[in-house]
Amino acid sequence: xxxxxxxxxxxxxxxxxxxxxxxxxxxxxxxxxxxxxxxxxxxxxxxxxxxxxxxxxxxxxxxxxxxxxxxxxxxxxxxxxxxxxxxxxxxxxxxxxxxxxxxxxxxxxxxxxxxxxxxxxxxxxxxxxxxxxxxxxxxxxxxxxxxxxxxxxxxxxxxx
Numbered sequence: 001x002x003x004x005x006x007x008x009x010x011x012x013x014x015x016x017x018x019x020x021x022x023x024x025x026x027x028x029x030x031x032x033x034x035x036x037x038x039x040x041x042x043x044x045x046x047x048x049x050x051x052x053x054x055x056x057x058x059x060x061x062x063x064x065x066x067x068x069x070x071x072x073x074x075x076x077x078x079x080x081x082x083x084x085x086x087x088x089x090x091x092x093x094x095x096x097x098x099x100x101x102x103x104x105x106x107x108x109x110x111x112x113x114x115x116x117x118x119x120x121x122x123x124x125x126x127x128x129x130x131x132x133x134x135x136x137x138x139x140x141x142x143x144x145x146x147x148x149x150x151x152x153x154x155x156x157x158x159x160x
Contacts, residue, residue, distance in 0.1 A: 028063035041088030046071045049082050093126040105153025106134050113147045114138045
Protein backbone atom coordinates (compact mmCIF):
# COMPACT_ATOMS: atom_id res chain seq x y z
CA UNK A 1 0.00 0.00 0.00
CA UNK A 2 2.87 2.37 0.86
CA UNK A 3 4.46 1.79 -2.58
CA UNK A 4 1.19 2.74 -4.33
CA UNK A 5 0.94 5.96 -2.29
CA UNK A 6 4.57 6.82 -3.01
CA UNK A 7 4.07 6.15 -6.71
CA UNK A 8 0.92 8.28 -6.82
CA UNK A 9 2.64 11.10 -4.94
CA UNK A 10 5.63 10.96 -7.28
CA UNK A 11 3.31 10.93 -10.31
CA UNK A 12 1.39 13.93 -8.94
CA UNK A 13 4.63 15.88 -8.43
CA UNK A 14 5.80 15.04 -11.95
CA UNK A 15 2.48 16.10 -13.50
CA UNK A 16 2.46 19.36 -11.51
CA UNK A 17 6.05 20.10 -12.56
CA UNK A 18 5.18 19.39 -16.20
CA UNK A 19 2.16 21.72 -15.91
CA UNK A 20 4.32 24.51 -14.48
CA UNK A 21 6.91 24.04 -17.22
CA UNK A 22 4.26 24.22 -19.93
CA UNK A 23 2.68 27.28 -18.31
CA UNK A 24 6.06 29.06 -18.36
CA UNK A 25 6.64 28.17 -22.02
CA UNK A 26 3.26 29.44 -23.17
CA UNK A 27 3.26 30.40 -26.81
CA UNK A 28 2.39 33.94 -27.69
CA UNK A 29 -1.26 34.88 -27.74
CA UNK A 30 -2.61 36.71 -30.74
CA UNK A 31 -5.92 38.55 -31.01
CA UNK A 32 -7.38 40.19 -34.08
CA UNK A 33 -7.95 43.92 -33.58
CA UNK A 34 -9.15 46.93 -35.56
CA UNK A 35 -7.36 50.22 -36.20
CA UNK A 36 -9.30 51.95 -33.41
CA UNK A 37 -8.04 49.32 -30.92
CA UNK A 38 -4.43 50.39 -31.53
CA UNK A 39 -2.57 53.01 -29.48
CA UNK A 40 -2.26 56.31 -31.41
CA UNK A 41 1.49 55.86 -32.05
CA UNK A 42 0.88 52.39 -33.50
CA UNK A 43 -1.96 53.74 -35.67
CA UNK A 44 0.46 56.30 -37.10
CA UNK A 45 3.09 53.65 -37.90
CA UNK A 46 0.46 51.45 -39.56
CA UNK A 47 -0.73 54.40 -41.67
CA UNK A 48 2.86 55.04 -42.79
CA UNK A 49 3.54 51.37 -43.57
CA UNK A 50 0.36 50.82 -45.54
CA UNK A 51 1.06 53.57 -48.07
CA UNK A 52 1.03 51.79 -51.43
CA UNK A 53 -0.11 48.57 -49.76
CA UNK A 54 -3.33 46.78 -48.89
CA UNK A 55 -3.95 46.26 -45.17
CA UNK A 56 -5.00 42.62 -44.76
CA UNK A 57 -5.34 42.56 -40.98
CA UNK A 58 -4.19 43.73 -37.59
CA UNK A 59 -3.37 41.72 -34.50
CA UNK A 60 -2.32 42.29 -30.91
CA UNK A 61 0.31 39.82 -29.68
CA UNK A 62 1.44 39.19 -26.13
CA UNK A 63 4.74 37.35 -25.87
CA UNK A 64 6.52 36.81 -22.55
CA UNK A 65 4.39 39.56 -21.03
CA UNK A 66 5.26 42.09 -23.74
CA UNK A 67 2.61 43.51 -26.04
CA UNK A 68 3.19 44.03 -29.75
CA UNK A 69 0.97 44.85 -32.70
CA UNK A 70 1.23 43.29 -36.14
CA UNK A 71 0.06 44.76 -39.42
CA UNK A 72 -0.38 42.24 -42.24
CA UNK A 73 0.07 43.93 -45.60
CA UNK A 74 0.09 43.04 -49.28
CA UNK A 75 2.69 45.11 -51.18
CA UNK A 76 3.16 44.70 -54.94
CA UNK A 77 1.71 41.19 -54.80
CA UNK A 78 3.75 39.88 -51.85
CA UNK A 79 3.10 39.66 -48.10
CA UNK A 80 4.72 41.92 -45.54
CA UNK A 81 4.16 41.64 -41.77
CA UNK A 82 5.24 44.56 -39.61
CA UNK A 83 5.67 44.01 -35.85
CA UNK A 84 5.29 47.24 -33.85
CA UNK A 85 5.80 47.98 -30.17
CA UNK A 86 3.25 50.09 -28.20
CA UNK A 87 5.32 53.26 -28.78
CA UNK A 88 4.97 52.87 -32.56
CA UNK A 89 8.56 51.64 -33.13
CA UNK A 90 8.97 48.94 -35.75
CA UNK A 91 10.49 45.89 -34.08
CA UNK A 92 10.62 43.49 -37.01
CA UNK A 93 9.52 43.16 -40.62
CA UNK A 94 8.94 39.81 -42.31
CA UNK A 95 8.65 40.27 -46.05
CA UNK A 96 8.02 37.64 -48.70
CA UNK A 97 10.87 37.35 -51.20
CA UNK A 98 11.68 34.96 -54.02
CA UNK A 99 14.19 32.16 -53.67
CA UNK A 100 16.10 33.54 -56.65
CA UNK A 101 16.48 36.96 -54.98
CA UNK A 102 18.47 35.50 -52.06
CA UNK A 103 22.23 35.89 -51.74
CA UNK A 104 23.90 32.83 -53.32
CA UNK A 105 25.16 31.37 -50.02
CA UNK A 106 21.71 31.70 -48.43
CA UNK A 107 19.93 30.10 -51.38
CA UNK A 108 22.43 27.23 -51.52
CA UNK A 109 22.05 26.46 -47.79
CA UNK A 110 18.27 26.79 -47.90
CA UNK A 111 17.98 24.36 -50.82
CA UNK A 112 20.44 21.99 -49.13
CA UNK A 113 18.44 21.99 -45.89
CA UNK A 114 15.12 21.59 -47.69
CA UNK A 115 16.46 18.42 -49.30
CA UNK A 116 13.55 16.63 -50.97
CA UNK A 117 11.11 19.08 -49.41
CA UNK A 118 9.35 21.80 -51.39
CA UNK A 119 10.09 25.40 -50.42
CA UNK A 120 6.67 27.06 -50.32
CA UNK A 121 7.51 30.53 -49.01
CA UNK A 122 10.66 32.54 -48.31
CA UNK A 123 10.77 35.66 -46.13
CA UNK A 124 13.43 38.15 -45.20
CA UNK A 125 13.50 39.19 -41.54
CA UNK A 126 14.54 42.78 -40.91
CA UNK A 127 15.40 44.39 -37.56
CA UNK A 128 16.80 47.90 -37.13
CA UNK A 129 16.73 48.44 -40.93
CA UNK A 130 19.00 45.44 -41.64
CA UNK A 131 18.16 41.94 -42.82
CA UNK A 132 19.12 39.60 -39.98
CA UNK A 133 17.80 36.32 -41.41
CA UNK A 134 15.88 34.53 -44.11
CA UNK A 135 13.18 32.00 -43.30
CA UNK A 136 11.67 29.32 -45.51
CA UNK A 137 8.51 27.29 -45.02
CA UNK A 138 9.07 23.79 -46.37
CA UNK A 139 6.72 20.90 -47.02
CA UNK A 140 8.09 17.37 -47.09
CA UNK A 141 5.21 14.99 -47.76
CA UNK A 142 2.56 16.09 -45.26
CA UNK A 143 5.06 17.56 -42.82
CA UNK A 144 5.65 21.31 -42.62
CA UNK A 145 8.89 22.76 -41.26
CA UNK A 146 10.87 25.98 -41.18
CA UNK A 147 14.44 26.75 -42.12
CA UNK A 148 16.21 29.86 -40.89
CA UNK A 149 19.48 31.10 -42.43
CA UNK A 150 21.58 34.16 -41.56
CA UNK A 151 22.59 36.63 -44.31
CA UNK A 152 25.97 34.87 -44.73
CA UNK A 153 24.34 31.48 -45.38
CA UNK A 154 24.77 29.94 -41.93
CA UNK A 155 21.87 27.98 -40.37
CA UNK A 156 20.07 29.53 -37.39
CA UNK A 157 18.28 27.22 -34.96
CA UNK A 158 14.51 27.79 -35.11
CA UNK A 159 13.32 29.80 -32.11
CA UNK A 160 16.23 32.25 -32.18
